Amino acid sequence: MPRRQVARESRPARRGPVRSAALPALFAAALLGTLAGCAAGPSNRPVIAVRQDGGSSGSPPISTIGPKPVPPLERPGSPGITWSDCDQPTRDQLAGLGNAAGVPYQCGRVVNVLDAPGQPGSGTARISVLKAGDGPVPLVVVNDVGGEPGTLYAARLASQLPRAMLSTFSLIGVDRRGTGASDAAECVPPDVRGRVVGYDPSSARLDDLLDAARRASQECVLDLDQRLAALDTWRAAADLERLRQELDVPRLNAVGHGEGSRVLTTYMSRYPDRIGRIVLDGSPDPALDGTGQAEARAAGAEQTFGAFVTDCVAHGCPLGGDPRQAVRGLLDGLRQRPVTAPDGTQVTAGTALTAMLLGLADRPHWSDLAGALARARIGDVGGLAALVAPLLGGPDRNPARLDPQLVTGCNDTGTRLSPDRVARTAADWRGKYPLFGGLFADRLLWCSPWPVPQQTPPTTLAVPGAPPVLVLSTASDPITPAPGTERTAQQLTTGISVAWQGGGHGALATSPCATTAAQHFLVDGRAPTDGTVCPP
Known part of the structure; x- marks a missing residue:
């Protein structure tokens, strides 16, 4: 029968020249544990953070073995940045x-x-x-x-x-x-941003989306000039x-x-x-290439929506006992009749799906997303409009986030698909990923009219x-x-994996266990055991 070695406290040896008397006991104690099996040879089971009493712990087990030591922390010499107070803003x-x-x-x-491809070593x-x-x-x-x-x-x-x-x-x-x-990079006309974000992925006609992508590309090429390829x-x-x-x-x-x-x-x-x-x-x-990345995100979004539904029902969901059906009904209604939010944003089915995707990424505010969807069902789409406002350029006058997402995203991939190919992919993914498949398939068309980059990030x-x-x-x-x-x-090859079994975009500062692993690693130079699993 397998025998589990529970976590035990041990005092880590500090690394590097930086010392701080203010560090609490959390950094002076580490947990040390593995899962062991009766069979000969190494176990393939994941390491799980546990307490002495058998319950889950917020602290991951610590590995003292690694291929190379964690680099020491070193204080700056004579920094060249001039810092100014920006506390209140x-x-x-x-x-x-x-x-x-x-x-x-x-x-x-x-x-x-700037180092644009056509003018290496020049520009600012x-x-x-x-x-x-x-x-x-x-x-x-x-x-x-x-x-x-x-x-x-x-x-x-x-x-x-x-x-x-x-x-x-x-x-x-x-x-x-x-x-x-x-x-x-503010180069996409506001109306084009609205068309890109609001495009309904249930549509089999891609003409309007392709036209919007062309206009975005044309305007950004003209506006950014040599900067375009340098982003x-x-x-x-x-x-x-x-x-x-x-x-x-x-x-x-x-x-x-x-x-x-x-x-x-x-x-x-x-x-x-x-x-x-x-x-x-x-x-x-x-x-993965651009197409593979898009499909992976479609699958990830479906899985996250499932986790959101489970959480919503467990906490008295304002969407009722069947949140999936409630969301489907909302999207069907918006396809028949889009609704204009108080800030002037026209909320379509595509806008609502984009808002949901952004809301699902923010795990601490899933209850707010549920409330916004529930209010949208009775015509109040202000909450959904607020979620997409940063993409479009909201009333706070901060730069629209869609523009650099388009420019950098298209510069980072050589994938350029024809409308016919995207249409076939969308039909396939709508079957595999009913809620978000069409959304991510259609996004493959965003880069089709953009110049093909000369260089993309390394894949190895x-x-x-x-x-x-x-x-x-x-x-x-x-x-x-x-x-x-x-x-x-x-x-x-030297990656140390810690897997949080939760939901949302990112574990740091959301999962206590993953955050503690980062603390030990960053502050004390102590890596957790590779394959550690943190509870949800």
Whole structure:
């Protein structure tokens, strides 16, 4: 009969020159455990975080064995960034997004070479950065290109992480080139954004979507000129190297969230001798092309919706006893008669599905998504419109997030499909993934009219001699599905996988167990056991 070795406390040996007397007992104690079997040879069963009493624990087991030690933490030398106070504006933006009390914010800018393919080594890229907290060691934070600007994401993350982490680190949020305050790519006409987001994926006619994609491409080519081809992951990785130089640290310590993880894996392949402590919180599948990525996300979104339905019913769902049927009824109604929200957004079935996808990614606010869907059933679509407003350019006047998502996404893939091919794919995926299959299939048409890039991110992630990299996956993730994240850990060869059995986009600051693993890894240089599973 199998015998389980439960977690035991042990005191870790600290690594690196950074010391902090403020670190609590959480960092002075680690859990050590494995699952053992009676059969000879290694077990293939996952490691599970457990307590001495047999219950699940918020702390993962710690591995003391690795192919190479975790790099030491080193303080900056003489940073070249001029920081200025931006505390109040940042707090204003964080209103309703998290408790930011006590975390100071400063803003700065890094200048790098634009390095467009047609004009290598020339031009200027101005990168906006934000420092959250005042810990001695910089920890760079990179977000999805279509998500919150990295500066705002880092500020929010700093308000959610255990404060002890900020005794060691200051989070350095980066607005990737073309996003946020980094010379935002605002090139798609507002009406075209509405047509792209609002396109109904149940339609068999793709003419309107293709026309909208053509107009977006034409306007962005004219507006951005040489900048257009310079907005990609390859050059975003070079921006991180420039940031490392300006921070004056020998290695880059960083957290990548979702698609932002691809910037870090690209950085690792380009600058292998500059790799510090890296955490990837969700990651695109490096083995899949654009079509494969889209299908994986369709499957991930369906799975996440299933988890949302289960959670909603368990907590008195405002959508009733059959949320799936309620959502289907809402979409059918919007197909017959779209509804205009108070902010002027026309909410179609496509708009509602996009809003749902964004809401499913935000696990702490699933109850808000359920409420917005319930109100939409009686004609109040304001909640759904609010979810898509950042994509379209909301009343806060922040740059629309759809534009850099389109530009960078199309520059990062060579996939260009014909309308006929997309139509056949959509018909197939609507059968496989009834809710989101058509949505992701139709998105394959977004890049069809765009110029084919000369260079795309590397698909092979193995970096010989790389130090351990912590890779966090989320079981039901609609943006970076767990199988792709796990494949990232496998390809890295030094990847240490921690799988959270929860839902939403990303585990850091949401799963206590995964967050503790990141704490031990980043602060103490102690990697969890590869294959650790964190409870939901």
